[in-house]
Amino acid sequence: MKALVLKRYGKPDQVTFADIPRPQPGPDELLVQVHAAGLNPVDNMIAKGLFKPVLPLQLPATMGSDLSGVVVEVGSRVTRFKPGDAVFASIFDRSGTGALAELARVPESAAAPKPANLDFVQAASIPMVGLTSWQALKERAQLKPGQKVFIPAGAGGIGTFAIQLAKYFGAKVGTTTSTGNIDLVRSLGADEVVDYKTHQFEDVLRNYDAVLGTVRGDAIEKSLRILKAGSTVVSLVGPPDAAFARARGMNFLMVLVFGLLSRKIIRLASRRGVAYSFLFVRPDGSRLAEIGGLLEAESIRPVIDKVFPFEQAKDALSYLGQGRAKGKVVVQMR
Numbered sequence: 001m002k003a004l005v006l007k008r009y010g011k012p013d014q015v016t017f018a019d020i021p022r023p024q025p026g027p028d029e030l031l032v033q034v035h036a037a038g039l040n041p042v043d044n045m046i047a048k049g050l051f052k053p054v055l056p057l058q059l060p061a062t063m064g065s066d067l068s069g070v071v072v073e074v075g076s077r078v079t080r081f082k083p084g085d086a087v088f089a090s091i092f093d094r095s096g097t098g099a100l101a102e103l104a105r106v107p108e109s110a111a112a113p114k115p116a117n118l119d120f121v122q123a124a125s126i127p128m129v130g131l132t133s134w135q136a137l138k139e140r141a142q143l144k145p146g147q148k149v150f151i152p153a154g155a156g157g158i159g160t161f162a163i164q165l166a167k168y169f170g171a172k173v174g175t176t177t178s179t180g181n182i183d184l185v186r187s188l189g190a191d192e193v194v195d196y197k198t199h200q201f202e203d204v205l206r207n208y209d210a211v212l213g214t215v216r217g218d219a220i221e222k223s224l225r226i227l228k229a230g231s232t233v234v235s236l237v238g239p240p241d242a243a244f245a246r247a248r249g250m251n252f253l254m255v256l257v258f259g260l261l262s263r264k265i266i267r268l269a270s271r272r273g274v275a276y277s278f279l280f281v282r283p284d285g286s287r288l289a290e291i292g293g294l295l296e297a298e299s300i301r302p303v304i305d306k307v308f309p310f311e312q313a314k315d316a317l318s319y320l321g322q323g324r325a326k327g328k329v330v331v332q333m334r
Ligand SMILES: NC(=O)c1ccc[n+]([C@@H]2O[C@H](COP(=O)([O-])OP(=O)(O)OC[C@H]3O[C@@H](n4cnc5c(N)ncnc54)[C@H](OP(=O)(O)O)[C@@H]3O)[C@@H](O)[C@H]2O)c1
Pocket: 040, 041, 042, 128, 129, 132, 152, 153, 154, 155, 156, 157, 158, 159, 176, 177, 178, 179, 181, 196, 214, 215, 235, 236, 237, 279, 280, 281, 320, 323, 324, 325, 326, 327
């Protein structure tokens, strides 16, 4: 079968199409005929080798994290799905086959029924941004109705989902975006919108209860200035902390390294009475099913920037890598 494969870390020419053997599902896995694969910045970062210590892949490895498709085979211990079921899933957190292929192995625990009102392209755009937003806003920040959350980069994949989810939780949302995307983020429910081309968000926003860290550089440090004491920063972009290294079962040295990397931001945050943590999303089919319910109820809508045919999957990754996507970039197989 045809797959987009990473042969070696580091160089774009090491990502190529290949004809690889049909994957065999394990006892707890589904074999899914992939209809569409949603792209995420992590896909490019994995190819560059930036995740080697966290997600060591056996190369060559099939690329791609998020997918939607139809179950064609199930392993002997699978109970919740059968051939013919339409599903969606995030499958990045393991070695093996990825989403950018004609067929993919999907752990039963990562899969959820595809929301009936979404087509396959729309469904493939959801899993990682949906799970990340839920795990950050609900599980870590424990966002409550009436609280204020700052979600920078509101026009991106995470932003377009997280703004809608925070509004669903009853929160008020502040965001940043460039001038051309102001109407988009307002249409998703953002209450306070800062055009980062003309204003610094830390001069405008005040009294926030939580920050979702989505922008690299000094944005997280600056965001401490807009927070109340007792609030929370959940960073998706680092620095990773010791708790993350421990949770991933890393060795003592890595726990120490990550502890050192995050020491400064944790110290600055705690001086203001703010709790800092790094979140690394985990696949979770049950939560994804719940998120699917929000899409079926039209509490949240998918926002898709561009759809590429499978033959142009490398172009799709380059396009996403420019960092200007308005919502999600999806590759369509069928
Ligand atoms: N830790 C985890 O588990 C996890 C999970 C998912 C994602 N992430 C990370 O979260 C980050 C965001 O992901 P994503 O999927 O949203 O990426 P994305 O879709 O590629 O983000 C693109 C968006 O970022 C906006 N943007 C770029 N620079 C900005 C700035 N300085 N201020 C405000 N907006 C800016 C752009 O809007 P404009 O064109 O208007 O500038 C564009 O809409 C990535 O670094 C990703 O790796 C981490």
